[in-house]
Amino acid sequence: MAKLTTKKESKLLNQTLKGYLIFAFLLLLLFIPIIFVWFQKLYLDDVDEGLKLEKNEFQKYILPKLKTTDIYQWNRFNRDFKITDTAQIITKDYIQQQFFYDTLVDEHEPYRVLYSSVLIENKPFTVQIKQNLIEERDWFVKIIQFIIVLLIFILLGTILITRWLNKRIWQSFYQNLAVLETFEIEKSETSPQFFTSNINEFNRLMSVLTDLVNRVSKSYKIQREFAENAAHELQTPVAILKSKIDTFLQVPELTNQQMQLLEQLNEATSRLSRLNKNLLLLSRLDQQIFDKNEVNLNSLLISNLDFWQEQCDTKQIKLNIKSAEKSVHFANFSLAEILINNLLFNAIRHNDVGGSIEICLNQTSLEVKNTGKNEAIPQTQLFHRFAKTNVSTQGNGLGLAIVKKITDLHTWQISYSYENDFHIFRIIF
Known part of the structure; x- marks a missing residue:
């Protein structure tokens, strides 16, 4: 079966899967800053709620019992909760973000700080409650890690779902494709039987x-x-x-x-x-109704050598044959003889007076080379019926078409090329 020539092939489902994955990747890439801002806001809101809760518990359970003489000891043992004298009363609590030097890590760290005023023994004091924050750099790394893990799960999930759908939905399609690939019009008396599907x-x-x-x-x-x-x-x-x-x-x-x-x-x-x-x-x-047996192409070629030499002598063509002792193949004897005859008739008919023909035969290939027209023959119609490369010749345009049919019947490969002033027909067995 002939195959279409394309630059690059891939399955339909792979193309669809590729599109989904590219879209998912771009979407996640676009949402990275949005996710970063959203997670940061949720985190800061949670920290702020914790600071407010800590202040309320301080006012409810500790402040009523706290004396001014206890402030020094309080500040000594509460690293993130300080009470300081103030001359200015804070009318409304506020929270801000600041950097403080952290002796544990020996660097400045970001903190969320709540400021509020309290009365201890009727004297105003400022309460400073702070909470260490995760740095934005660490946030960004964690979000990237989250995105990568999410992308991996999306990739695996999409592949698994696609394969599952492939087996379930596309099963009848591939079954019918196999029917078409094995259908041979010249051998079949009835139409191919296709599988039905629940897909309209x-x-x-x-x-x-x-x-x-x-x-x-x-x-x-x-x-x-x-x-x-x-x-x-x-x-x-x-x-x-x-x-x-x-x-x-x-x-x-x-x-x-x-x-x-x-x-x-x-x-x-x-x-x-x-x-x-x-x-x-x-x-x-076309009907492919030929029996096949072991055929020695070398013996077949040599048996008609005198005839071909006579044909070459009429145009003073030099015939040179290089053949192995045996070139045995499973083929139809009559068709193999016709194939060789047609190739040699073609080489003689399209040759120049005083030209040359070279035949190379071995177990793997047969090459027939001949001089003639000093340019390559267009291959678009070379093996088609009634295609004639030289209108002045007396052929009927069927010789090479028959050669192509015979090679196809035996699953041999035939090709044409023009090299070093020789027209070369090569058959690979």
């Missing part, structure tokens, strides 16, 4: 494909039957025509002009006969 779009696709395959199969069968019938019906008239021409050629009273016309008719009839046989062969190749 898949069922519509299979319905369209079924209709398309039916129409293509019908057209193929009509075309094949027409070619077979036409070729069979032409056999008898062509044979009669050729026989009559041969009879006329035996008449001694023919003039030179009449003889020349009859020879042209005879040549045209021979070409028509070859065309008819080739069309029948192509029809049989």
